[in-house]
Amino acid sequence: MTARAEKTAGGRERPSAPPAGEPRSAAMTGGDAPRLSRTMSFFTVTMIGVGAMIGAGIFVLTGLAAEAAGPALILAFGLNGIITIFTAMAYAELGSAFPEAGGGYLWVKTALPQPSGFLSGWMSWFAHAVACSLYSLGFGAYFAWVLGELAPGLALALGGDWFPKVLAVAAVAVFMYVNYRGASETGLAGNVVTGLKIVILLLFGAFGIAAFLKNPSAVAHFRPFTPHGLGGILSAMGLTFIAFEGYEIIAQSGEEVRDPKHNVPRAIFTSLLIVVPIYILVGFVALASVVPDVAGMPTWQYLGLQKELAMVQAARQFMPLGAIILLIGGIFSTLSALNATIYSSARVAFAMGRDHNLPGLFSEVDRRTHTPHWSILVSGVIIAAMAVSLPIEHVASAADIMFLLLFLLVNVSVINLRKHHPELDRGYVMPLFPYVPILGVATKLVLAVYMFNYSAIAWLVTAGWIGVGVAIYYLYSRRTEHAAKAAPILVKRKAEVTLRNKRVLVAVQRENEAAPLVGLACDLAGGDGEVEVVSVAEVPALVPLSGGLPMARRLERLLHTAEKVGRGKGNPVSGHIRVSHDVTRAILDSVEEVKPELLVLGWRPRTATAELLGTTVGPLVELAPCDVVVARGFSGLPVRSRRPLKVLIPTAGGPHAAEAVYLALRMKESRAVGITLASAVRPGAPEETRRALLERLRDTAESAWKRKVRAGRDRRTGQNAGVESGDWGEPPVTYTLMEGRSVQGAILAEARRYDLVMLGASNEGLLRNITLGSIPEAVARQCAKPVLVVRSHEGSVRTWLRRFLGTYRSAGVEIR
Secondary structure (H helix, E strand, O other): OOOOEEEOOOOOEEEOOOOOOOOHHHHOOOOOOOOOOOOEOHHHHHHHHHHHHOOHHHHHOHHHHHHHHHHHHHHHHHHHHHHHHHHHHHHHHHHHHOOOOOOHHHHHHHHOOOOHHHHHHHHHHHHHHHHHHHHHHHHHHHHHHHHHHHOHHHHHHOOOOHHHHHHHHHHHHHHHHHHHHOHHHHHHHHHHHHHHHHHHHHHHHHHHHHHHHOOHHHHHHHOOOOOOHHHHHHHHHHHHHHHHHHHHHHHHOHHHEOOHHHHHHHHHHHHHHHHHHHHHHHHHHHHHHOOOOOOOOOHHHHHHHHHHHHHHHHHHHHOOOHHHHHHHHHHHHHHHHHHHHHHHHHHHHHHHHHOOOOOHHHHOOOOOOOOOHHHHHHHHHHHHHHHHHOOHHHHHHHHHHHHHHHHHHHHHHHHHHHHHOOOOOOOOOOOOOOHHHHHHHHHHHHHHHHHHHHOHHHHHHHHHHHHHHHHHHHHHHHHHHHHHHOOOEEEEEOOOOOOOOOEEEEEOOOHHHHHHHHHHHHHHHOOOOEEEEEEEEEOOOOOOHHHHHHHHHHOHHHHHHHHHHHHHHOOOEEEEEEEEOOHHHHHHHHHHHHOOOEEEEEOOOOOOOOOHHHOOHHHHHHHOOOEEEEEEOHHHOOOOOOOOEEEEEEOOOOHHHHHHHHHHHHHOOOOOEEEEEEEEEOOOOOHHHHHHHHHHHHHHHHHHHHHHHHHHHHHHHOOOOOOOHHHOOOOOEEEEEEEOOOHHHHHHHHHOOOOEEEEEOOOOOHHHHHHOOOHHHHHHHHOOOOEEEEEOOOOHHHHHHHHHHOOOOOOOOOOO
């Protein structure tokens, strides 16, 4: 059976669902997995991006933005264009590397820990749906106004607030059907309305410039340039940001674009090159060419009073049939933006359904049209419902905030993916990395925070929607995602065993390290323990999981070696091989299935300053719900030896040190071991200090010895023997004090006389100490002898909190 295959009820093999969060091109390898057809040309996808940007925003929001910024409106448009370039570069790079439906949602999910990925999709879906509602309402208002101009009698008969809403719902229904028919029809409709809209705006600009040239005194319209200062400019930028976000829809459609590695980046930059100059031109003409009806009133103030009709009133002054033409342009603009954002909203829902974050029906593709029909239908219903019932002005501001937060996460993701996945085939690579994405994060954060001054309600709506998303993720999506994400077991070898006292899971990746690591695991399991070996065939991000099958077969030799070591040690050894894009997740799956008392991991730093946090080992140390031993330098340790193995356990006390002593005592069951418990002391330390340190060492050893004796007697009697303190005996441990000016130096000097060093982590946790450059890290990196660093399990509550908070994520580095 190939990777990720499962049996249907009729016995036929079919690919199982891809793991959530992995790149779709890696997981979707054929069979009946839902895929979208590549039918869009460069021109079509560029027009979709232009149509999404030149939408209701430029027509409806120009007057409100002029009121906020004054003549600095054109500066606000220009600055929005600049900060948009920062994130557009991130979208171009990631869109060329991951040409999949989902866009920013997919990238955040791939690069950052959950629930970041889920929330990015959840916010993106909502933001696009709200934008669709805004565009549909804009269409309804404009079309009703046109009817009032062309057919006053009909408009009077159909008057009332309900009529524009009916028109809005009708427009949503029409474009739901257009999107259902398929991407080719979507692109054709978008190309027509986008082309007409651009022509109308260029006519607006041409007539406006002509009027400005006839009235040179209109230069005074731009004084003072910033009547409301920097705050006014930021307000205008935040208010009109929704008019600049449409380029990301190009990335959303990457799965349906021909030659996406080249066409997606080209389309993103081309669409911005078209749109930003048009915005600046429209803003300049509106400010320069309009003469207010009230003498002495600044032009920007007059435009603000006209609100959503500011563009219409401006065109009425200097264009023949200007009002009608601008109303038609507004209709075309809202329709093209409505078309593009329905398309994008449905694709986000489709990607979330395919990742098992939403119910499976969202990922279904119509067999005839090859479009995600259920995602289109549900998105359309949400859009229409919000258009009819919600106060759209505040929710539209919430959409701005959500787009800003989503783009912020995308900029963080491009940094993470460039660092940890340099091997990705990128059709475009942004320059000046990482300064460009850092600027993207900073600018998006400033605008998002400043939006609170414009609409506090919008921030409340944003927080509420995110809160609902968090609840859905932890109550539904997390469970279904995990079930689909479990790495498959391609090879499994099971030993015939009776009930054993201790079960040890050891992760091994290299055949030359199998014997020493499995031998160590057998020693730590004791004479009556059982060992399970897991090895992971790691598949690169953009390679199908089936590509790991040859590697998995090669790893079978590793299992044979492990079984041979187990027979020599007298311990039953079983093993299995998984194939996965995420080594950490695969090993944690094995931990959850095997339920070991102890997990043994090998660690080989790549550099002299390597830390565990950047490897697979770090997250496993923190997240594994069992005791963990990290082993370094064991390839040279003999599996069997005639002389006793001399073990040094430096400690200052604590539960992890007691666990290290306990494991050393268990090793005595399978081989001759001499244990020395040591504590560092400065030269010339007082005698009472030395006695206190020795007493602490004895307490640690006695605690571990009592646990060992109790466990042995429980195995013989099958119950707690209730041993009295006088029956314990003395632990087979010697004690010593290591003199040195530093703890690290004292340990390294003393370690030269021993075969093995075992270190217990401090009470703050192993990973925290290692990442802060602690003594365990320094000794593990610099000691010439094999080193074990031991972390005892801290309880399910702390492990659960780490999983809940999504604190750690594999960096994709191979486990050593």
